[in-house]
Amino acid sequence: MNQKSKAANSQMIELIRTRRTIRQFDQTEIPLDDLLKCAECAGLAPSGKNLQPLKFLLVQDRKLVEAIFPLLKWAGYIQPAGNPKPGKTPTAYFVTMVDREISELLSEYNAGAAIENFILAARSLDIGTCWIASVDRDKLRRLLQIPERLHIDSIIACGYPDETPVVEKMTDDIRYWKDGSGILHVPKRSLNEILRVDRWID
Numbered sequence: 001m002n003q004k005s006k007a008a009n010s011q012m013i014e015l016i017r018t019r020r021t022i023r024q025f026d027q028t029e030i031p032l033d034d035l036l037k038c039a040e041c042a043g044l045a046p047s048g049k050n051l052q053p054l055k056f057l058l059v060q061d062r063k064l065v066e067a068i069f070p071l072l073k074w075a076g077y078i079q080p081a082g083n084p085k086p087g088k089t090p091t092a093y094f095v096t097m098v099d100r101e102i103s104e105l106l107s108e109y110n111a112g113a114a115i116e117n118f119i120l121a122a123r124s125l126d127i128g129t130c131w132i133a134s135v136d137r138d139k140l141r142r143l144l145q146i147p148e149r150l151h152i153d154s155i156i157a158c159g160y161p162d163e164t165p166v167v168e169k170m171t172d173d174i175r176y177w178k179d180g181s182g183i184l185h186v187p188k189r190s191l192n193e194i195l196r197v198d199r200w201i202d
Contacts, residue, residue, distance in 0.1 A: 015123050020167070020186065022128030023074055024088040025159025032060060034125045035092060035158070041121035042096070045113040048106035054114050055150055057095040067143055068093055072155065073134035077175040082184070090130070090157035094118055095140070097150040104151070111153040118156060128161035 035058050042056060059065060069089050075082020084090065096115055098107040119129045133154045140152060163184060165176075170187035177185050 012120075015120055019119065019123045020165040020184075021130050022159070022161045022163060022165070023082055023084050023130050023157075023184075024161070024163040025084060025090050025128060025157075026162045027087065027091060028160050029060070030092050030127055030158060030160070032058075034127065035060070035094070037125070038118045038121040038127070039094065042094075042114040042118040045110070045117045047110050047113070049103075051103045051105065052110075053099045053102035053104070053107065054110055054153075055097045055099050056114075057097065057144060057146070059093040059095065059144065060091075064143065065089075065091065065093060068140065068155070071136040071139050071143070072132050072157070074130070074132070075176075076134070078178060081178055082176075084157075088162055090159045092158040094156040094158060095144065095146075096153045096155070097146065098153055099150055101149050107151070107153065115154065115156060122156075122158060126160060127158055130157040132157060 039056055039058060043052075043054070047054070059068060066089075069084075073079075074084065096111050098104060098111065115131060119131065122129050131154060135152065135155055137152045140146070140155070141148075146152065163182075165184035165186055168185045168187045170189050170193075174187055176187065179185060
């Protein structure tokens with residue numbers, strides 16, 4: 001492996017290590033070209049039997065973005081402290097859907113792979129994201145005129161970050177929390193807890 005390849009690999013690993021969920025956003029608009037790059041990466045994700053049943057909807061129109069916000073639930077462990085504050089709401093959304101007329105087979109796996117691609121591509125462009133499954137799907141469908149054949153899987157809130165969450169070593173509680181300065185702390189299980197090599201020996 002040449003030095004250029006090693007540097008690129010190291011950069012990707014660092015993107016993954018430093019990715020955090022963002023719930024407070026700067027109000028600078030994201031260039032559409034950057035969101036399209038992220039969407040393209042979502043479409044290139046692995047797909048069971050290569051059926052590619054996913055469809056995507058980017059939402060940037062300010063009125064639609066504002067109308068979507070109350071249809072979402074945020075940060076269940078620390079509501080309402082985890083909700084985006086006024087003036088810190090997302091500036092775009094990425095809706096992931098499954099086309100039932102193509103296939104519902106392995107839809108959660110397909111969606112997960114595509115969404116992670118989108119999130120990491122966004123991270124590489126300094127775009128913050130929050131993956132949300134708690135959505136009022138009926139109202140969202142009506143608002144965005146989504147056909148019935150498309151099952152709404154989840155939605156990604158997007159915007160430039162206006163917070164810097166930090167990772168903590170998980171001890172006895174998985175719940176994320178905010179300290180007195182408003183910094184979000186996210187417990188993660190250690191590699192020693194989640195990984196074994198060759199055989200599972202406790």
